[in-house]
Amino acid sequence: MKTTRTTTRVPSAQDLYTVDVFTVVNGSPMQWRVDTRTTLLEALRDTAGLTGTKRGCDQGACGACTVHVDGKRVLSCLTLAAQADGRQVTTIEGLAGDDGPHPLQEAFLRHDAFQCGFCTPGQLMSAACLLREGRAGSDAAIREYMSGNLCRCGAYDNIVAAIRDVAKGAD
């Protein structure tokens, strides 16, 4: 990170505890100067204003904060923003294409795959990777490989049905 600081600035004590992060979020280059403690979740929500990614448990147990980093699904609440430096990040705001909602978003609507909707961005981001990973071959596989995303409303049956629909359509 030292290489990203301009040489004309005199470091203050506060500067030692900040970090410059260059990242690409949903295709847009971003630069953040944040406290070293900032998680990727906090940077996305509070610095970038992308509040679609949700803070659920904030301890890696619920999956509501799931985003893609370099194409892999990860938990943004346990990722330091500093660790996203130089990485490609995709959030729920970047899931839809230019020509409308992602097929998973349409399927979630069609199957009523949520009640309160708080876990839905994480479910969708996780499911998008699940399809790419080729792990949606059966309901059992969908349940197993979606187990990192909890739904306190209990919409699991409809979530599985929505994902199954898209997986079949993609065959």
Add this chain to the structure above:
Amino acid sequence: MRAFLYDRPTAVDEAVAAVAADPQAAFLAGGTTQVDLMKDGVWTPDRLVDITRLPLRGILVESQQLKVGALTTMEELAAEPVVAQRLAFVREALLHGASVQLRNMATIGGNLLQRTRCRYFRDPTVSACNRRSPDSGCAAVDNVARMHAILGVDERCIALHASDVAVPLIAVDASVLVNGPAGQRRIPLTEFWVRADEGPSIENVLGHGDLITEIDIPLLPQGWRSGYLKVRDRASYEFALTSAAVALQLDGDLIADIRIALGGVGSVPWRAREAEEMLRGTPVDPLRFEQAGRAVMASAFTVPGTAFKVDLAVRTLSRQLLTMTEAKR
């Protein structure tokens, strides 16, 4: 979370030197345990040396072993075809651990170094924790316990080592390569962890500034079969109550050779040598399977909340031995 300095070196020597030079510094890898503990205020480093950009990622397949870079993720190791072919129980343990999101973040080196999930250890408002602060007592022994260890523990600490993949890794005699201030050395996993009853506040033999760079995993010989059985409170995304990693070679109705380790029961991943010795060279016999399990449990230390684990561990091992000795898999 306490404020910390952040460095991200690009060379191993640089990273080791940065941590070695500062007693309050620590390495940061996938962060799945570390960031969580920092949020809880249980772990308070002043400086984090981020090692995730070091060239320690990837798997080298040799004829007798895998050389796994310490930063290889759990998902990456599980996806390696040779792991499926020659180390089935390693793959099963990996895929039964955590969630895909966590497995994309968590590194193999970090997995071995994960801290206990004991809720008293992870709650800084609990003062009695010999693991966090020596000679302060153990809240788990006197209060509600369930996800705790029964082997390698005593009344001073019943912290469980909750790793799944470490269980087959210790069964197959994997070892780690460590780079530290004093140079490089190899440590077999059987000598890597320190049992809670041998010192509750010391978790492993690494010194300050020691960095795991590689995990070497011997491949099971051709003709061996292996599997990992995990018993837990829910079907997925849950720690083991008990688990059994078994690899064996059958010769007709005889168990020609066998390796066994147990999870969910030990303050360290538990190699079950007594059971191996009782079963090696003997005919397949379910009664003997149970006796072997009982022998391992002879030294169990239980509290009311963990007493069920003795029978459960015996049955977990017996069932896995039955599965592994079925005529054809």
